[in-house]
Amino acid sequence: MTPQLSMGQNLATEKIPLDPSVKIGKLKNGLTYYIRKNKEPENRAELRLVIKAGSILETDQQQGLAHFMEHMNFNGTKNFPKNELVNFLQKTGVRFGADLNAYTSFDETVYMLPIPTDSAGLLDKGLQVLEDWSHDALLENSEIEKERGVVLEESRLGRGAQQRMRDQYLKRILNNSRYADRLPIGKDSILKSFKPEVLKSFYKDWYRPDLMAVIAVGDFDPAEVEKMIQDKFGSMTPPAQIKERIDYKIKLDGQNNTAIVTDPEYPQYVLQLIYKLPGQKELTLLDAKNHMTQSLYNAMIGQRIQELTQKPNPPFLYGSSQYGEFLGGLDSYTSIALAKDAASLPGAIAAVVQENVRVQKFGFTQAELDRAKQDFMTSAEQQFKEKDKTKSASHVQAYIDHFLHDNAFMGAEGFYQFAQKHLGSITLEEVNALAKSYITDSNRSVVLMAPEKGKEQLPTEEQIQEIVSSAGKDVTAYVDDALDAPLLPKEPVAGKVVSEKVISKAKITELVLSNGVKVLLKPTDFKNDEILIKATGKGGYSLFPNDRETGMFTSYLVQSAGVGPYNQTQLQKFLAGKTAQGGPYVNELSEGINGRTSPKDLETTLSLIYAYFTEPRKDAELVAGMLANQKAYLENMQKTLTPEKIFGDSLNAVLTNHDPRRAPLKPENIDKVDLDKAMTIYNDRFSDASDFVFTIVGAFDIQQIKPMLEKYLGGLPSTDRDDSYKHPNIFPPAGRIEKTVYKGLEPKSRVSMVFSGTYDYSPENNIQLEALQEALQIKLIESLREEESGVYGVGVSQSTDKFPTGHYRISVQFGCGPENVEKLVKRTMEEIGKIKTNGADPQDLEKFKAETRRKLEVATKTNGFWINYIDTNTFIGDDLDELYRQDELLSSVTVKSSEAAAKKYFNEKNYIKVVLMPEKK
Template sequence: MRKQLITGILLAFAVFSQAAEQLPLDKNVRRGKLPNGLSYYIRNNTQTPNVADFYIAQRVGSILEEKQQRGLAHFLEHMAFNGTLNFPGDSIKPGVVKWCESVGIKFGQNLNAYTSVDETVYNISSAPVTNMNIVDSCLLILHDWSHSLLLKDSEIDKERGVVHEEWRTRRSGMAVQRLMEDAAPVIYKGTKYEDCLPIGNMDIVDHFKYKDLRDYYAKWYRPDLQAIIVVGDINVDSIENKIKTIFGSIPTPVNPAERIYYPVNNNDSIIVFTAKDKEQPTVNFSIYMKRDATPRNEHNSVSNYEDSYKSKIIMKMLNDRLKEIVKQSNPPFLSSSVRDGSFFLSNTKDAFSSSMMCKQNNIKEGIAALIGELQRARHLGFTQSELDRAKSETLRFAQNAYNSREKKRNGHYVKMCLRNFLDEEPMMSAEDELKEVTKLNSEISLKDINSAVDNIITNNNEVVTIYGPDKNGFMMPSRSDIISCIKNAQSKKYEPYVDKGVSADLISGKIKAGKIVSEKEWKHGYRLFTLSNGMKVYVRPTNFEADRINLYAFSLGGKSLYPVSDMANLNYITAAIAESGIGDFDATSLDKILDGKTVKLSPYIGEETEGLKGYSNIKNMKELFQLAHLYFTSPRQDKSAFASLMNRQSEFLTNRDANPNVSYNDSIISILYGNNPRMAPIKKENLSLVNYDRIMQIYKERFADASDFSVILTGNIDMNTVRPLICNYLASLKGYKSNEQIKDNHVYIRDVNETHIFQKEQSTPSSLTSIFIKAKTEYNAENSLLIDVMSQILRMMYTEKVREEKGGTYGVSVNGELEKYPYAEALMKISFRTDPEKYQTLIPIIYEQLNILAKDGPSEENLNKVKEYEYKTYGQVKITNDYWNYIAYNQLFNKVDFDDNYLQRVKSLTINDIRNFAMKMLQPNNRIEITMKSK
């Protein structure tokens, strides 16, 4: 009896200990559950004032469909925007989309949804919440999505065409999508996952009975599988009370169907799926090693977090090794990476996976090299120096999150809540996460990490997929050859990995500092420093992002200063410099020395400018300036790295034209620019023209003179800290006052009125159309606003007329922009994809709506929708570093102030303004339509 009592006490203690070993939840998130089973998450976040995100998450997806319902989980998502109880879209009350856009919530941008295998999520993001009526309406929309979709016959029939066109869009030129669909029945044989991709079966989508959709909705959309998430500038108590009132009346489900998370089978022998597709340009290999997933109710445990920590460390070290291999002068594969997570489409099985892009003429060499590297890690482990770098990277992420904890956007917290509800993942505060990472960094040893590798890279339960091009001369290895190659590589012995040490400092020598010769206030809150070498530096301290500093340097000239004969070299300058490294460091060593540091900077040479773009946190601002100095003074010549780049490019370009979208884009450039050789695409036959010595010469020329560079610095900058950095690393650069300007090379879109229609074989029948319309116009802030507003209004018109009324396309893209060089003009691009049989029906509507806009202008309703969106969006962007960087750049480069009096300019826009601008765009009759149809 005493023994039984002790055993009982021990068991109770074990249960108590297990319960205690849970990760703490973010105390700033209020969680709750209504009596009907509906969960809710609410968090106040004032980072972006006056807006909030409203989400409804559902633990249901395409895996729950019955055979006759394939595709209906996703179809139902579409129907949520086509009539609900309180937003029916009739003559009395507006629909969801119309109401949302009337208050500045744009369809597709702020109003959206997605359906996956196991979950369905709807969102109303960036909703303006100063008006409580808007808050109530957003919650009412979530209520209707939960329980009150109308699902009218007529609306269902209209949406069939839209979903079918979404299917076409996802598959056209996307061979991997089709290959994944073909792979699923093989790698999931005998399970529910054989046929579960959300897009579904188009024969069912086109012809399903209305009852099948309503049955799915009634069975699975219910409060015990749903959660409401509200994050933003809101009162938590008020929102909680509203949720209880609005959602509490939804009835508790009676005898609900069990929500099953379907299992995935184990396999003793390797499952191999290989397939070829005429539109697949490369050979893609993946190997998965499955293992039982951690039970959902243990996802938030301390032990699971420790396992995840170890896994992330191992993935980081393995990926670094694979990147090193790719940089060899003649690497065995073109690219490769590893990950550890859910298996393929299913989250009931975890898997370590490794993927690579193979050389087409030697797939087995690539497989052997990849598997060999995995086995080296499995049997011999990692080194202490690798682990130290990986730990520093892990700590860096946690420290950055902590430092910016008061400046996180709503979406960050929404994602935390989503994953907690849908997968029971941890939902820790930044403070608690930093504590956990710091603790694990100090406790986890190299021995612990090396012991964990064997639990991840198991060599068991293996699944292999290989996708390749269907073309003459390409041979896919047989199943037996693939298995033999893998087994041979797994049975070999390997030498230990040798980690080359790196210096601790980016710049070891002493630099002769320059001076700041003048300092004064500039525009938009920036302060202008003129340096002794002539360089101008514009600095704006902000607190928009707690731990971020942006750097953007540019000068005039770019590719425009070089002849056509240099185009092949110009196309590879940025890649060649990145592959070669800088100063004393090759690319691999540079990556190592920057591990654990939040800093990134890259050079670029564009059409009209050259420069540097990057960022750092406060702690690593010195390294940001050091990198800038080195990119000016010390580009590194590494012929082995360049040979590696060219070898990979040659292989990658071998089959570039297999994707019909590539051929289409080539045709667009050729037609628009009249075969101008400066605009010719990069092709394999042109690689012989690329000369590394000439590349280095051009690069050094572009960065030889610091005097004509402008540098824009925006972020959490302390002026006393930044001044010496400016003097040491920027003012010290050489300046010659060369004053280069952009050269006009006569690269123009032709002034013509033409229609080009051609045919190309496509695996998924499709018609792809792009229309380019241009007109000369002054480059100023007013015209920039007009073309943007015109584009937004046209999207609305096409959504209504082409997508909703005709079901003719998944969407019509409209993009307008102003160009200043080589001369000022406005350019608009309208593009859409559809069934080839529908092209003749839709194309007149496209032009008809354009002409209506130019003749009558927009409806007042549509113009007001755009205005509301612009008012709201301006409030969001003006508190970001990127926005002010954009404003400063355009002030300097284009001599235009896009911020000046912006809201007043939006407010004063009239129907006539848009009509006149549309008329101005159409009058010159400069229109080029390019359509590619299936053969």
């Protein structure tokens, strides 16, 4: 079934027909539910509990407690006391944070739970979790006390230049509304001292069925799920006294305001220009058509502003203009300009305003609108083609928006039909009229954020208002430079397939073409309209050791100039309406192409790839402007070194043994970038395709696409050279190194602990290292977060290198209060010591195995997984059938093997610790 769109519609009065594949119901107690059967991914369901209550409803004494309540739902419920909820879900393969999560905003709280459906009772248990969250949180006083530290650490993470500046301008742009005083994180003073009864009061008042929705999308029987929801949530009763759920708004007062805010730790010059407008809901078919019109406008103004950055002397590093939702019942038209320095700030502001005024005065051109419609229709068509291959997680947001904001949803098929019928009727006059309604002389907020240094060079509020008011007075109409020419000056001379064989259990077919190009093909049915392409050759700019800086920028400089007869702007216009994305890269050790396309646009994409090999462009004037902007940006970053950058650079320096080839870019490095050398590097690396391996994954038939592969890939230049890279061999140094960096105004610390060393690279060792990483991650969340209440999050990561010789690295990173650094480092070493002495907790290894299996089950049914798996394994020479050894490898992970791995890889003789502490007062 599809939404029925009547032929003689009155768009203004006819409501948007909702996608009939979604069952929407309401229980007698007022709880709403949405149920949809969806088989992608198989044996999985996405569950959501949505509460129409957030920080906006807090009393003065409750600021921060809507978010605190979200935390407490993971700390013990009726059926899952203490941390049993996280423990149970991890055993089913659901990862805490990555899968199981929640968020609190001003107006809502949303809990997210993906759950397997292929094991008996798991779906029922998942819905039981949602029911517990809805009204059965235990809220034990001891757990509340422990969670204070965790939430305060989350608050600490958000502190810094951005937060300090936001606190200065927020009341202005939010018109002194309640939203300015109800940030979800709340106030530290309240988080430290609130009485448990105040939290319980919020839970009782606002977690009630009439403000709740349960959403279930996945591979299950909808009738069974509906009965489960009715059984579990039907007995919920609202509180005896119902508090009014006030729908708070931001009032438009007609005032304009400007805020200039600076901070000693902010390195950039950013202007935001916000026109606040009445909010628009999407209820009727006319609303849906108007939304399409807005999308076309956003696409066209976005294209115009992007074109400014593709000109020889760009007026800003980044710019944008876009209409969208704001807050408190308002929408906004927002323009942003990132200037390279204080001197260029007035010009950057004027440039972005001028583009808006240009549209306001002269409108868009018909050619621009036609291209935008082509792109829009291609996107709608792709969604329609993928309607049976769309992941469950992609569906749920539409249902959340419907429950919270009344925004209707018609589904991919209904929307495609609607777009087919009504997109063509959107006129140029309708789109052009939007600029006049968006850009007004009232309800305008201007926010300028800049470094404290050089504050005196900034324009004043009056000067900014004058720029905004006067920019564009002498503006002229837009000139469309679209080009109509063949992408290729002459057709490639096709080669031939000289060998063909299946090389893996994964049914990967290897073609060798007559020019030496190797093509690895994996047809899939994961998507109906997607083909991914990746080409990789060995070498990169490692073969040009004296031109490192130029090498790093080579593909950026070449691609920014366009390809063949088209500059970058013209190329984007040429490809309008096509799914033909493809571009070159040059890395340190490799060069290649990344591409994404659809079956109907595969030939266009292959011709684009051929052009990048044979027809690169050079634009000295454009490159000069781009490099000048890049240098100015780096100069800003150097003048205002943020704590995060200082810490990151210090850690990088220690881990790379201060090798200059790994030093962060400085302004003087840009002076060494040479366009002629870049063209030499590029032409050298792409002059011989015989050492390239092309991997193509997706919706295609091998025999059908063979002629195209022979023509475009078989026609690539070939010199049959034997190439490889020159590995820099830069790894963490041996020995113990401890370093403390003092930087930052806030009481914030960062800790990085790294163990490293030589490594016997093999699948057998890799799985042990992965298990060790996950076992430690689980234990540190339990110990540092749940027991010590000292961190919000902790990350454990591991990486391995096969060449030039084996190396491994396992890292622990967390943020905390400066006073807790040593205690938490000590606790981390204690947890590592336990694994070295006794091996990992058997339950944690069970969780690792479940997570690994579940993650791979889903990943192996995506094109993205296979394109990277095939390309990476081919590049480093790993077995393409390694995947099929998963059960064997996982069975080798035991408590005893984890003990041996811990003793081997947590080698305290090769230990690096870098700590960020605030500046000494």
